[in-house]
């Protein structure tokens with residue numbers, strides 16, 4: 037596996053918020069997230085500064101700005117996703133994500149893997165979601181001994197009894213009952229102990245020995261090369277071209293040349309996030325480049341989806357805060373916590389312990405209310421409470437709406453302009469669709485109703501729509517589909533550009549024998565909830581297909597290309613037993629996974 041970024045955390049791919057620094061002060065994590073995000077596409081017009089000292093350098097023609105750091109001469113302002121960003125490091129965005137892991141609602145958001153049979157489809161999703169939840173370690177009970185959490189949860193349940201208000205499902209666990217600290221789960225919970233070289237050859241519960249795994253960091257996957265020439269069907273990937281970006285030290289010449297090398301595999305999986313996955317395929321010549329004449333993957337980057345994000349922050353209502361200190365009807369742990377706090381800090385005007393865990397409440401997507409709401413106190417790239425208020429009484433409201441994949445909305449890659457990493461520059465062409473724009477409007481009203489039930493707006497954080505892309509839930513860039521339209525189009529080859537999906541629901545790219553895609557870009561539907569759990573579910577399904585194909589054809593020489601006439605199979609329950617049966621030797625034990633960091637040791641005996 038190659039990773040273009042570096043290993044930034046001591047435990048590879050772990051969550052940076054686990055550090056004590058951020059557990060003590062969540063606002064400090066806002067800056068970490070800001071530092072981790074690089075904007076995808078910046079219109080050059082927004083880089084012209086009218087206030088510039090007239091004596092300073094400026095281009096002769098000011099419309100010709102430089103094209104460094106995502107500045108993109110092809111990007112218009114009006115149809116950009118200005119806040120869409122990427123994170124480049126081992127673990128990707130999971131090293132800073134919020135860990136919210138709800139399921140998609142059937143009928144409103146969830147893709148149909150088996151559209152012809154509802155029961156089979158329901159069973160498949162039930163299985164995949166259960167396995168995905170256990171893989172990443174999802175829980176809804178880690179905040180149940182938080183005063184603030186229970187206060188927000190109960191207030192909203194009373195005010196909106198029919199909205200299914202519940203604790204936000206989160207991939208994390210509390211270090212111990214009553215502890216103020218949690219361990220946030222990230223890609224390291226998926227890699228698990230695979231980096232441990234001493235475990236190579238270890239048999240799993242089915243007595244299959246573990247192979248070797250290497251993750252090459254600072255190594256760009258540049259492009260894939262086919263071994264089937266200009267064939268448009270039965271395409272086979274021969275090698276992946278990769279580049280060690282920091283290899284100058286090995287070149288041994290005074291004028292270092294980039295070190296390129298190739299990786300040969302039986303099967304290739306591109307899972308580099310919703311922007312870079314189509315980017316690598318575009319750089320391979322498969323499609324998605326502006327005005328490209330012939331495209332092997334015509335749907336690449338087309339019909340992208342995004343989430344309108346409404347945000348505000350409130351300070352809890354006076355009565356709500358007063359009620360926290362009225363202990364008669366409160367459980368014992370609550371009484372103990374408040375009494376201990378009052379005793380230790382008699383001058384604190386709030387009855388809330390300093391280390392009381394934050395609220396983590398969710399209003400899930402429902403029919404009639406097709407948006408996802410997080411009512412919590414957490415860090416994003418914005419929304420720092422700062423010195424404006426005591427963070428203990430601040431509550432953030434984040435409401436996510438959805439957008440369907442419209443044929444005019446796309447991510448297109450430029451020829452001749454590259455991003456900082458030398459890959460084709462992505463340009464967004466995106467405007468909200470009217471149908472779902474109305475939903476966003478209704479969502480905003482709903483958010484203000486919910487805010488009013490909780491308290492008053494924090495100055496500077498009144499209800500607002502955030503810059504498009506800020507949800508960082510870009511979807512549809514390498515969308516999965518049934519290929520029905522593709523089938524129709526093989527009969528009318530000329531209309532091929534209308535093909536509506538990139539891969540089938542095994543995540544195998546149409547017409548390719550050994551190429552798979554992963555990540556949020558695979559999700560073809562309009563969705564409001566956070567997508568990562570669903571991407572994990574779809575990826576688990578893809579692994580089964582890869583394993584099965586290679587078991588039937590161990591050399592990988594006779595793999596079959598994905599075509600729309602193939603019948604998809606449900607994932608056998610037994611395949612995912614290790615993620616369902618707590619007694620299985622391979623069932624992930626997230627609590628035992630990492631030992632706490634106690635001392636610094638170099639070259640220990």
Ligand SMILES: Cc1cc2nc3c(=O)[nH]c(=O)nc-3n(C[C@H](O)[C@H](O)[C@H](O)COP(=O)(O)OP(=O)(O)OC[C@H]3O[C@@H](n4cnc5c(N)ncnc54)[C@H](O)[C@@H]3O)c2cc1C
Pocket residue numbers: 038039040041069122123124125126127128129130132133134135136137255256257258307308309310312316415416417459508554555556566567568569571
């Ligand atoms: C502030 C924030 C909050 C979030 N909150 C949530 C949440 O609560 N719930 C949720 O579901 N999601 C959330 N997300 C989104 C979530 O983190 C992503 O959905 C998830 O990490 C996507 O995983 P991925 O592996 O598909 O992509 P990424 O995490 O983007 O990883 C892609 C990796 O590919 C690497 N790469 C890119 N190009 C190349 C190349 N050419 N060669 C080699 N490597 C390459 C990148 O460096 C990166 O490490 C949040 C994200 C952020 C930043």
